[in-house]
Amino acid sequence: MAKEFKLTSIRLAELEQELHYLKTTREQEVAEHLKEARSFGDLSENSEYDEAKNEQAQLYGRIAEVENILAHAVIIDDEEADDTIGRVGLGCTVRVRDLDTNEIEVYAIVGSQEANPMELKISDDSPFGRAMLGKAAGNTVEVDAPMGVLRFEILSVERTV
Secondary structure, three states: OOOEEEEOOHHHHHHHHHHHHHHHHHHHHHHHHHHHHHHHEEEEEEEHHHHHHHHHHHHHHHHHHHHHHHHHHEEEEOOOOOOHHEEEEEOEEEEEEEEEOOOEEEEEEEOOOOEEHHHHHEEOOHHHHHHHHHOOOEEEEEEEEEEEEEEEEEEEEEOOE
């Protein structure tokens, strides 16, 4: 069974736009680079040609990757069941207080394809994401991390999708 990719509708649109760009504009650019590199003569010692072929392979690899994601995408829908309202799930923004440092952070819980810890977008597959799923404001959550157990209090949960 193929892996499902959980995406927001915004991320789905971004991937569709990227695929369109890769298959049209970018593919033509790479083809032009190949054509130009061929014109330099002997292909066996032509580093420009080798570079252009590598660029083409990377392009086709990315196209295949995006097509696979789109083919197996599961859209995170805001039309969740009533019993999940107020609980942490995909597409939620969670405001938490670290019980050890008393620092407050706000995280978005997203699918693995959208995760970016630098932007505080945390995957539901991560230890933090898994620990938060299904919890509500007021709950205390323990996260098993490589550096030990981290404890958080959930201050608020908002649906953002």
